[in-house]
Amino acid sequence: MLDFFTIFSKGGIVLWYFQGTSQIFTQSVNSLIKSVILQERTGSNQFTHEALTLKYKLDNEFELIYVVAYQKILQLSYVDKFLDAIQLEFRNKYKDDLQNSALSSNFDFRQDFDRILFEVEHAAKKQIQKGKVMKSFEESEKSKKSVKSMIENKKEEPPKKSGKGKENKPVKKTPVKEQEVKKTSSVPMATSNTSNGELDEETIRKNRERLFGPAKKKKSAADVSKSPKSPDNNKKRVKVGTKWVLGGTSEDAKELDYTDGTADNLDVNGVGVSLKDEELDYVGRMKGELRDVETESESEEEEEEETVTQKTSSKKSSGGMFSMFKNLVGSKMLTEEDVAPVLDKFREHLVSKNVAADIALKLCESVSAKLEGKVLGTFSSINSTVKTxxxxxxxxxxxxxxxxxxxxxxxxxxxxxxxxxxxxxxVNGVGKSTNLAKICFWLIENGFRVLIAACDTFRAGAVEQLRTHTRKLNALHPAERHGGQQMVQLYEKGYGKDAAGIAMEAINFARDCHIDIVLVDTAGRMQDNEPLMRALAKLIKVNQPDLVLFVGEALVGNEAVDQLTKFNQALADHSNMTNPRLIDGIILTKFDTIDDKVGAAISMTYTTGQPIVFVGTGQTYTDLRNLNAKAVVHALLK
Incomplete structure (x- = not known):
């Protein structure tokens, strides 16, 4: 039933393996190592690759990994028990070799492997057969019932009980007598000669009219016209049109125009664009690689460390000489129960820093699996070990x-x-066009000619926004400085056109004109909008760009996971390809507005497995940075 089993160290040394078929499992095991073990996704012990299911178990004390592979179509319930038994047997048999790091020795483990596999499979078959045995009639609940209890008698229904527990008795109809009606009202009532003392319908109607008066009739249209309040019918009512202030007519256009009159003289080459002194200082500051996201200065960190050490030293002096050893645990093998309370606090802390709740839970499960069975050092505490x-x-x-x-x-x-x-x-409003302009400025600074393809044919003002950026970028880098070559060009066909077709034309235009880079701006779309997601998949499938960047906000938490998951899923579903193009990288915008709540970076990279290529830290062209992983983690855990 098992196709493959192997035991190897985290350093990559294969200690022992078993192969039941002639199939090659190298690619599947390598995919497990790259996608799960190296990416810290070991919270779940199952991984699927093509037609195989791989289950694994970590031995953190000896840094070993046990992997078993079988066909995905099979439902094997005994694999987890098999891995536990194999790990225990291998540790007990070769404990001395593993402690002495004799990983190159010959491990003869085939007989033990066959014995454990037979025992586990035999126990699983017995359990299945036991569950399939049918009960006899004497063992069933139906045999305990009598024939009389199974007969339904609808006539003998139990009386219904009210909320107070008393039985609801049927209400008896009392005939309304003529004398009682006369006593209740001073208005003379109509009488009827009935034999049983009850009133007929006509008598009841007359009595109601005498009590409450005759029913009021609705006024007809003729009565309304005859009433003195109605206007004179001879006069014709004339409909007066509503006059809107600044309604958008040609006369109002002059009042609505707030430009200084120089816009007509502007062109895409940036001629006539007035630049501020601070904008002129942008030139020359973005050459080469981008800077990392700025963190706290070293002096501030040193001051924090000094204050912490002072506090701890004061506590130690007040608590006695041996109080410093209170939280230290030496030579102890960690269990899941030891790590769980500390990880729960860290999980709540991560969620408070904007990490998605599911991602924080998976991270803590992965760390728990990584630490289970690990032996602590002599002067190591559980809290510091978990944090590390x-x-x-x-x-x-x-x-x-x-x-x-x-x-x-x-x-x-x-x-x-x-x-x-x-x-x-x-999605909408995250800053795709703004960050596109920042990246364009960075590429121009490094000597590349750029063509911007305006493929957002849906949002009003999208093309005009890119045209404004093109003018300003060309004003910052005029053609005279670059041998008469225009550094930025805009390719646009207006609104309501096919975005995929515009992108294809722009790429062909860039190829003919020897332009180095094409930046394709697309319309913002929600992840649940199927028609727009289908159009995006078509654009990527037809043009096959070199890089697909997802622009996301650093402000979002759980929404980041939903956005990225559905974007990737839509690109895969609507491309109709065996190997579809998915998101290759992430741009994290508005990073300067979140202080230390940088959890969205963790959520996005964990969901896609793709890197954060750029980080937007402001509104100017120079506010573009690289992500510093250590700085983000420091802000996340402080």
Missing amino acids: ALTESLVQILSPRRRVDILRDAMDSKQKKQPYCITFCG
Whole structure:
């Protein structure tokens, strides 16, 4: 039933393996290592790759990993028990070799493996057979019932009880007598000669009229017209049109125009654009690689450390000589119960720092699995050990699996005489066009010619916004400084057009005009909007950009997971490809507005596994940074 089993160390040394088929499992095991173990996603012990299901178990004391693989279509309930039994047997048999780090020795484990597998499979089959045995009639509940209790008698229904517990007795109808009606009202009532003393309908109606008066009739249209309050019918009512102030006519256009009269003289080359002195200082500040996100100065950190040490020293002196050893645990093997209280506090702390609740829970489960069975040092506390492990996991998550070097990739495409294409996508209002302009300014500073494709044909003012950025960028880098070449151009076809077609035309135009980079701006769309998501998938499928960047806010928490998951899912579903293009990187905007609540960075990278390429820290062209993983983790855990 099992196709593959292996035991290997975290350093990559294979100690023993079993292979039941001729299938090659190298790719599946490598995918498990890259996607789960190295990315700190070991909270769940199951991983699926193509047609295989891989289950694994970590032995943190000896730094070993046990992996078993079987077909995904099979539902094997005994695999977890098998892994526990195998781990216990292997540890007991080769404990001395593992402690002496003799990993190159010959481990003869086939007989033990076959014995444990047979025992576990045999126990699972017995349990299944026991569950399938049918009960006899004497063992069933139906046999305990008598024939009389199974007969339903609808006539003998139990009396209904009210809320107070008393039985509701049927109300007897008392006939209304003529003398009682006369006593209750001074108005003379109509009488009827009935044999049983009850009143007929006609008599009841007459009595009601005498008590309350005759029913009022609704006035007809003719009566209304005859009333003295109605206006004279001979006069015709004339409808007066509503006059709106500044309603948008040609005469109001002059009053609505607040420009200084120089807009007509502007062109996309930036001629006539007035720049401030602080904007002129932007030029030359963005050459080369971007700077990392700024963190607290070293002096501030040193001051904090001094204050902490002073507080701890005062506590130690007041508590006695041996109080410093109170929280220290030496040579203790950690269990899940030891780590759980500390991890619960860290999980609440991460959620308060804007980490999505599901992601925080998975992180803590991964750290728990990583620490279970690990032996503490002599002067190590559980709190410090958990914090160190969590810090390592967070840094590992934020560290990119692959480096996205746009300058190097754009230079390679330039040598091949092909434009390097970047597509920006995201939800509404996150700052796609603004950050596109920042990246464009950074690329111009490094000597690349850029073409902006205005593929947001849905939002009013989107093309005009890009045209304004193009004018200002060309004013900051005029063509005279670059040998007469215009550094930024805008390719736009107006509104209501097909975005995929505009992007294709823009890429072809850039190729013909030898433009280095194409930046494709798309319309903002919610992750639940299927028509717009289908249009985005079409744009990416048709044009195959070199880089697909998702622009997300640093303000969001749980919403970040939903956005990225549904964007990736929509791109995969609507592309109709076996290997669809998904999100390649993330731009985190409005990073300067969140103080130390930087949890969205963790949520986004954990969801997609893709790196944060850029971080927006302001509203000017120079407010663009690289993500510093250690700085983010420091802000997250302080």
